[in-house]
Amino acid sequence: MNDSVKYTLPEDRIPRAWYNIVADLPTPPEPVLHPGTKQPVGPDDLAPLFPMALIGQEVTTDREVEIPGPVRDVYKLWRPSPLVRARRLEKALDTPARIYFKYEGVSPAGSHKPNTAVAQAFYNKEAGVSKLSTETGAGQWGSSLAFAGALFGLEVKVYMVRVSFDQKPYRRALMNVYGATCVPSPSTETNAGRSILEKDPDSPGSLGIAISEAVEVAATNPDINYSLGSVLNHVLLHQTVIGIEALEQLDQTGDYPDIVIGCAGGGSNFAGLAFPFIGKKIKENLPTRVIAVEPAACPTLTRGVYAYDFGDTAMLTPLVKMHTLGAGFIPPGFHAGGLRYHGMSSLVSQLKETGLIEAAAVHQIGCFEAGVAFARAEGILPAPESTHAVRVAFEEALKCKEEGVSRTILFNLSGHGHFDMGAYDDYFAGKLEDRDYDEAALAASLAALPQVAAE
Amino acid sequence: MNDSVKYTLPEDRIPRAWYNIVADLPTPPEPVLHPGTKQPVGPDDLAPLFPMALIGQEVTTDREVEIPGPVRDVYKLWRPSPLVRARRLEKALDTPARIYFKYEGVSPAGSHKPNTAVAQAFYNKEAGVSKLSTETGAGQWGSSLAFAGALFGLEVKVYMVRVSFDQKPYRRALMNVYGATCVPSPSTETNAGRSILEKDPDSPGSLGIAISEAVEVAATNPDINYSLGSVLNHVLLHQTVIGIEALEQLDQTGDYPDIVIGCAGGGSNFAGLAFPFIGKKIKENLPTRVIAVEPAACPTLTRGVYAYDFGDTAMLTPLVKMHTLGAGFIPPGFHAGGLRYHGMSSLVSQLKETGLIEAAAVHQIGCFEAGVAFARAEGILPAPESTHAVRVAFEEALKCKEEGVSRTILFNLSGHGHFDMGAYDDYFAGKLEDRDYDEAALAASLAALPQVAAE
Numbered sequence: 001m002n003d004s005v006k007y008t009l010p011e012d013r014i015p016r017a018w019y020n021i022v023a024d025l026p027t028p029p030e031p032v033l034h035p036g037t038k039q040p041v042g043p044d045d046l047a048p049l050f051p052m053a054l055i056g057q058e059v060t061t062d063r064e065v066e067i068p069g070p071v072r073d074v075y076k077l078w079r080p081s082p083l084v085r086a087r088r089l090e091k092a093l094d095t096p097a098r099i100y101f102k103y104e105g106v107s108p109a110g111s112h113k114p115n116t117a118v119a120q121a122f123y124n125k126e127a128g129v130s131k132l133s134t135e136t137g138a139g140q141w142g143s144s145l146a147f148a149g150a151l152f153g154l155e156v157k158v159y160m161v162r163v164s165f166d167q168k169p170y171r172r173a174l175m176n177v178y179g180a181t182c183v184p185s186p187s188t189e190t191n192a193g194r195s196i197l198e199k200d201p202d203s204p205g206s207l208g209i210a211i212s213e214a215v216e217v218a219a220t221n222p223d224i225n226y227s228l229g230s231v232l233n234h235v236l237l238h239q240t241v242i243g244i245e246a247l248e249q250l251d252q253t254g255d256y257p258d259i260v261i262g263c264a265g266g267g268s269n270f271a272g273l274a275f276p277f278i279g280k281k282i283k284e285n286l287p288t289r290v291i292a293v294e295p296a297a298c299p300t301l302t303r304g305v306y307a308y309d310f311g312d313t314a315m316l317t318p319l320v321k322m323h324t325l326g327a328g329f330i331p332p333g334f335h336a337g338g339l340r341y342h343g344m345s346s347l348v349s350q351l352k353e354t355g356l357i358e359a360a361a362v363h364q365i366g367c368f369e370a371g372v373a374f375a376r377a378e379g380i381l382p383a384p385e386s387t388h389a390v391r392v393a394f395e396e397a398l399k400c401k402e403e404g405v406s407r408t409i410l411f412n413l414s415g416h417g418h419f420d421m422g423a424y425d426d427y428f429a430g431k432l433e434d435r436d437y438d439e440a441a442l443a444a445s446l447a448a449l450p451q452v453a454a455e
Numbered sequence: 456m457n458d459s460v461k462y463t464l465p466e467d468r469i470p471r472a473w474y475n476i477v478a479d480l481p482t483p484p485e486p487v488l489h490p491g492t493k494q495p496v497g498p499d500d501l502a503p504l505f506p507m508a509l510i511g512q513e514v515t516t517d518r519e520v521e522i523p524g525p526v527r528d529v530y531k532l533w534r535p536s537p538l539v540r541a542r543r544l545e546k547a548l549d550t551p552a553r554i555y556f557k558y559e560g561v562s563p564a565g566s567h568k569p570n571t572a573v574a575q576a577f578y579n580k581e582a583g584v585s586k587l588s589t590e591t592g593a594g595q596w597g598s599s600l601a602f603a604g605a606l607f608g609l610e611v612k613v614y615m616v617r618v619s620f621d622q623k624p625y626r627r628a629l630m631n632v633y634g635a636t637c638v639p640s641p642s643t644e645t646n647a648g649r650s651i652l653e654k655d656p657d658s659p660g661s662l663g664i665a666i667s668e669a670v671e672v673a674a675t676n677p678d679i680n681y682s683l684g685s686v687l688n689h690v691l692l693h694q695t696v697i698g699i700e701a702l703e704q705l706d707q708t709g710d711y712p713d714i715v716i717g718c719a720g721g722g723s724n725f726a727g728l729a730f731p732f733i734g735k736k737i738k739e740n741l742p743t744r745v746i747a748v749e750p751a752a753c754p755t756l757t758r759g760v761y762a763y764d765f766g767d768t769a770m771l772t773p774l775v776k777m778h779t780l781g782a783g784f785i786p787p788g789f790h791a792g793g794l795r796y797h798g799m800s801s802l803v804s805q806l807k808e809t810g811l812i813e814a815a816a817v818h819q820i821g822c823f824e825a826g827v828a829f830a831r832a833e834g835i836l837p838a839p840e841s842t843h844a845v846r847v848a849f850e851e852a853l854k855c856k857e858e859g860v861s862r863t864i865l866f867n868l869s870g871h872g873h874f875d876m877g878a879y880d881d882y883f884a885g886k887l888e889d890r891d892y893d894e895a896a897l898a899a900s901l902a903a904l905p906q907v908a909a910e
Contacts, residue, residue, distance in 0.1 A: 003528035006466060073458035077539075077834050084532075088606070106561065108834030110873065150831040151543070170876035176883050177830050375632050376605040379532050379563030418565065418873040421625035428631050 004087045004378060007249040009080035014072050019240040021275040021347060022233070023063035024282045026354060029233070029346060030321035033308060038452055041318050048219050049226040051127035054120065057234035065237060067119075074118045074151055078107045079241065083249035089377040090397070097400035098255055098408045099393060102246045102273055103380065104415060109174070111383065111415030112269045113144030113229055116238035120227050121148035131155040131224040133217045135185065135210030138164050138337025139171025140383070140415065141229030146180035156180035157224075159187065159213040162205035164337060170419050185210040192216050192314040207341055208313030208327055215316045230266025231311065231320075231345050239272025242412065247276055250410075257288060257410035259396050263388035264292040264301065264359075265338045267345030269414035275347075277410075278356055290357040291396075292348060293388040297437050298331035300324065300344045301352050301359035308452040311343060319450060322349040325437075326445025332435035334364045335423035336384040342445070360392050363434040367391045368427040371417070383415040384423050459542045459833060462704040464535035469527050474695040476730040476802060477688070478518035479737045481809060484688070484801060485776035487513075488763060493907055496773050503674050504681040506582035509575065512689035520692060522574075529573045529606055533562045534696065538704035544832040545852070552855035553710055553863045554848060557701045557728055558835065559870060564629070566838065566870030567724045568599030568684055571693035575682050576603035586610040586679040588672045590640065590665030593619050593792025594626025595838070595870065596684030601635030612679075614640035614648075614668040617660035619792060625874050640665040647671050647769040662796055663768030663782055670771045685721025686766065686775075686800050694727025697867065702731055705865075712743060712865035714851050718843035719747040719756065719814075720793045722800030724869035730802075732865075733811055745812040746851075747803060748843040752892050753786035755779065755799045756807050756814035763907040764798060774905060777804040780892075781900025787890040789819045790878035791839040797900070815847050818889040822846045823882040826872070838870035839878050 022029060031040035043055045050058075057065055067075075086099040093099075104112035124132060132154055136142030142158035149156035158180055165172060165184035175182045185205045186193035192212035196203050203209070211228075218226035228235060250256060260277045262270030270292050281288045294301055300323050309324040311317035322343050325331075329342040351357045364384070371387035373394070374380070382390055389411040400407050417424065426432050477484060486495035498510045505513075512520055522530075541554040548554075559567035579587060587609055591597030597613035604611035613635055620627060620639035630637045640660045641648035647667035651658050658664070666683075673681035683690060705711060715732045717725030725747050736743045749756055755778050764779040766772035777798050780786075784797040806812045819839070826842035828849070829835070837845055844866040855862050872879065881887050 003525075004532060006531055006533075008463065008465070010463070011461060070458075076461055077459060078461075108830075108836070147834055151834065169880060170873075173876040173880040173883070174836065174873075177827055177836055177879055179831055372632055375563075376634055379602055379606065381563070381629065381632055416873075418625075418629075418871075419876075421628040421874075424632055425624060425628040428628070 017064035033319040096406040097397040117148035146178035159185035211312035212314030230268040236271040242272035243276035258407040261411035267348035273412040329445040472519035488774040551861040552852040572603035601633035611635035666767035667769030685723040691726040697727035698731030713862040716866035722803035728867040784900040
C-alpha cells in the first residue's frame with residue numbers, strides 16, 4: 001500500500017463548538033491595553049469596531065464556544081476538509097516518518113481564511129451591521145471576507161497594500177467577483193492614508209498602514225465595523241475547526257502526531273491546527289512538539305521581543321502583548337505576503353514564552369523547493385505561505401531518516417498557490433533571493449516600542 | 456432549510472469501472488478513417504501514437520471497462536467529487552427548480568481533465584512509454600497531463616498555443632511545477648511548426664496547429680506517445696466517473712434530473728457527466744433532456760456540419776465523423792479557451808444527430824454574468840468554460856419560475872476559475888465583447904472539408 005490516503009468526515013461531523021485554549025493555559029492571557037490610557041480595554045472601547053458577540057469571544061475563558069447553525073451551514077460548502085496521509089511524499093523523501101497534512105485549500109477562496117470570515121460576517125449581520133472594512137496584503141484575507149460578505153449580504157471594503165494591488169490583480173478581481181470594493185492603500189479616503197501620501201505620494205503601502213485605514217474608517221462611521229483576518233483571540237478561536245476535525249480524522253488512522261507544524265504570520269492557521277493538540281498536550285502531559293514556522297526575513301517569534309506594541313503603523317489599535325519586530329518594521333521583499341506582519345497573535349506569543357511551542361525561521365528558496373517537491377508527489381500546489389510548513393515537515397521527515405526512527409508528522413496545508421503562480425515563475429526563473437532583514441532597521445523599530453509601565 | 460447541501464461519497468465508492476455508452480447506442484459509431492487511404496484505421500495505424508490498452512478502449516463495445524487499481528488510487532487524491540444541491544442559488548434566482556451541480560474543480564489541477572490524464576499516463580507507463588507529447592490551449596489540459604506525468608514518472612512535453620503561452624503564463628508555470636516542458640506553438644521543433652512560421656513568423660498559433668506538432672513528434676519518435684485531452688472515445692470513457700458518481704449521489708437525494716447540462720468544447724466534461732444519464736435514458740426510455748452548451752462564437756454542434764474531418768490543421772490526424780466547422784476555422788477572440796475547437800467528439804456528435812441530446816449556443820457576457828451570480832450564491836468561482844453550463848442552468852431555472860413548475864436540473868461545474876481572473880477582470884472592466892464568427896470564413900472552411908466517398 002504505497003498510495004496516499006484521504007481521510008474525510010461526513011458533513012454532520014463539522015464541529016459544533018470552537019475550542020478556546022485560554023481555558024487550558026497555565027496562566028491567563030495578558031490584557032489588551034488602551035493606546036491612550038495604557039489601561040486594560042473594556043468592551044465599550046472595542047464596540048465601535050466589533051459586535052458584542054466577538055468582543056465576548058475575545059475575552060471568554062469558556063473552553064467551548066458554540067458554532068452558530070448558519071455558520072456551520074456555510075462551512076458545509078467545503079468542510080470537513082480532508083486529512084491526507086501523504087504516502088507518496090513519504091516515498092519520494094524515502095523516510096520512515098508518517099506524514100499527514102490537513103488541507104484547507106478546498107474552501108472557495110482557496111485558504112483557511114473563510115473559517116473566520118464566515119463567522120465574523122455572521123455575527124456582524126446578527127448585530128445589524130451592514131458594512132465591514134478590512135485590510136489585506138496579498139489578498140487572501142480580503143477575498144475571503146468578500147466571499148463571506150456575499151453570502152450574508154454585507155458590503156465589504158478592502159484596503160489592499162498598494163504594491164500588491166498593482167502587482168497581484170487577480171485576488172483583487174476575486175474580491176470584485178464577490179461584490180467587494182477594493183482600493184489601494186494608502187488611499188486618499190482616510191486621514192491615515194492622506195498623511196502617508198503627503199510625505200510619500202508613491203508609497204507602496206504596508207499591512208500596518210492598511211490596518212490603520214480600515215480601523216479609522218470603522219471607528220469614525222457608526223454603520224461600519226472592522227474585521228481582522230488573524231492575530232486576535234476570536235479569529236484564532238474560529239480557526240480551531242481545523243484541529244478539531246484533524247483530531248477526529250486521526251482517530252481513523254490509529255496515529256497521533258509527535259510533531260505538529262504550521263506556518264505563522266499573525267498566527268491564525270497555525271493556531272487553528274495546533275491549539276486543539278496543545279490543549280491535549282497540556283491536559284494529558286503529552287510530549288507533542290509543536291512548531292510555528294516563519295520567514296527568516298520577518299522573524300517575529302525567533303528574533304522579535306515579547307512586549308506591548310501596536311498592531312498598525314498609525315498607532316490607532318490597542319496595545320497587545322506579543323512577539324513583535326516593532327510596528328515600524330518593514331521586512332525585505334519576499335513572496336509569502338501573508339507572513340509579512342511585524343507582530344504575532346498574543347496567544348501564540350504566550351505559548352512560545354511558556355515553552356509549549358517552538359518556532360523556526362526558514363528562507364523562501366528552500367520553501368519553494370519543498371513546495372515543488374510536494375506538488376510533484378501529492379498533486380496539490382501549496383501557497384507560498386504554506387510552503388513554510390511543508391519545508392519544516394520535510395526537515396523533520398529527513399531527520400527521521402537520518403536517525404532511523406519513524407515519527408508521525410502533521411502539518412497544516414493552509415491554502416493552494418493557484419493565485420501565486422508568478423512567485424513560482426520567479427522561482428523557476430532563478431529570480432528569487434533569500435534576503436535577510438536589516439539588523440539596524442530592526443534595532444530602530446524595536447527602540448521605538450511604546451513604553452508601558454505594566455511591563 | 457435554505458442552505459446548500461454537499462453530497463459526498465466515501466473513497467471506496469469511487470467507481471470500479473468506466474461506462475462505455477457505445478454498448479447502448481441505437482447504431483454503432485462511424486469508423487475513424489486513415490487520412491491517406493480513407494479506409495477505416497486499424498490498431499496498427501494508431502500504435503505509433505497510443506498504447507494498445509487505449510486503442511482497445513477506443514473501439515471496445517463492452518459496457519463496462521475496469522478502472523485499474525493504480526488509477527483509482529490516484530483518483531483518491533480528490534475523488535469522489537462533491538455533488539451539491541445549490542439551494543442558495545435557487546433562492547437567489549427565486550426559482551422552484553431544484554438545482555444540482557457536480558463539482559470537478561476539486562482536482563489538483565482545478566478541472567475534470569485529470570480524470571483522463573491519470574488514466575492515460577498509467578496505460579502509457581504500463582506499456583513502457585517514458586515520454587508523452589500533447590497540445591494545450593489555455594493550459595487546463597497541459598497542466599493536468601503534467602500533473603499525471605509527475606505522479607507516474609513520465610516526461611511530458613506540451614505544445615501551448617502561442618497567444619496563450621504569452622498572455623496566460625500561470626498555467627504554464629503550473630506545468631513547470633509538475634516538471635513538464637512547455638513550448639509555444641508554432642515552434643521550430645517540428646515540420647508542422649516550421650512550415651507555419653515560414654509563412655507567418657508572428658503566428659499566434661491555434662489548437663489545430665499545436666495538435667499537429669504534438670502528433671508529429673509522437674509519430675516520428677518511437678519512445679514518445681501522444682496524448683489528447685478530449686474528443687476521442689477513450690477520453691470520454693475515462694470522464695464517465697463524473698456521471699457514475701453523480702447517479703449514486705442523487706440516490707441520496709430522492710431526486711432525478713429532468714435536465715442534464717454540460718459545456719462542450721471537444722465534449723469530454725459534457726460526456727463525463729451526461730453519458731451515464733443518457734445510457735439510463737436509452738435503457739429505461741426516460742424523458743431526460745440533455746443539453747450540450749457551446750460558445751456562439753465557435754458553434755460546432757449548432758452551426759457545424761456532420762461530416763468527416765481532420766482533428767488538426769496540418770491534416771496529420773485520422774478523419775473523424777463529427778460536427779465540424781472545418782479544420783481551418785478560426786473562431787473570434789473569447790475567453791473560454793477550452794471551447795475553441797473546430798470539431799466535436801464523434802460520440803457526442805452522433806448523439807446530437809440521433810436526437811438523444813440537444814445543443815445550445817450562448818454568448819460570453821451572459822456566461823460571465825451567470826458565473827458571477829453563481830459565485831456570489833455558492834462561493835465557487837466557475838472557469839469561463841464552465842460558466843456556459845451555468846448560464847443554461849440559469850435559463851432553465853428561470854423558465855421553471857415563469858411556468859410555475861419545479862424541475863430538477865443537474866449541471867457539470869467542470870472547473871474553477873482561479874487561473875482565469877484576467878477574464879473576470881475584463882468582464883468587470885466592460886472590456887468583453889460578444890463577437891460572432893465570420894459567416895464567410897465559416898463557409899470557406901466548410902468548403903475545404905475533405906472528400907470522403909463513404910459519405
